[in-house]
Amino acid sequence: MANKQNPEAAMISTLATRYSDDVLSQMIIAAKSARGTKGLATQLQAGQMSLWKSSGKSADDVFGLLGLKNAGGKLFDNPEFATWIKYVDDLSEGNSKKASLMMTSTLATQ
Template sequence: MATPCLTTTRGSLNLTKRHLRGDYTDGEERLNLKSLPGLDKVKSLFKSKITPGTLMKWDKKNKSPDYAFKKFNLHKAEDKLFDNPDFFVWVAYTRAVRSNPEDAMLTTLKSKYEDDVLASMFIQAKNVEKTKDIATSLQRAQLNTWLRSNKSSQDVFKILRVQGSAGDSANRLLWRQYIREQNELRKANNA
């Protein structure tokens, strides 16, 4: 693209044309934003048009994780929640503004999803490398909630849909883990 360029020297005025390029040519280097490493990752964090500045304003106004969840439209993600890039921004926001972030996240998620749906989502998300850590943390928070509320092993059996599942299925293994932890808790309380 040719653009006019005005150059001056003492006593004269020259009008020449410059050619602008967005790539590397003849020893000249130009910045190509698309070539910056990691740009796609950063861009994908803000597909919702919510900027870091917005997050800082929410923090100053003490906006809850539930408020942020709605603003990110995560309530519309249904069972694809862990596939939504805004989910990870919401997780980071919640971790920044709450002292018990996993409990806060679980509280928000429980207001949108039933226990069985959450349990299934956590089990599936644990099989994906990028969601494994957060899914494990949230699953742990869910188990702790069940233990604190003294949920029966039969209730957890139904929630996890263990009936008819293979002996080594993730659902059955989680149910067995719950029973072990429930028994340990009972022993500790009786001691």
């Protein structure tokens, strides 16, 4: 599965076969807080989001994958929430109205 053109994509694909989406996302968030791994973690997060997008994951799907449905009253304090917001922004391709609609739709059903 080595990919010299895009090693981060190969790495995220390998990690995704070993870890659930929420665990992998938690690992990436932790790595982003360390100075020595922040750059790689940012690239891995982009790879994870690209994988979700290419597999057709909706905003609601990713909300569930990240374990946010179980966050309760601590949703906005959960670091996974920022990951979800970033995914929705990427999914909406920068269209803030579309992103707002996706977020509102997902949050209204929780």
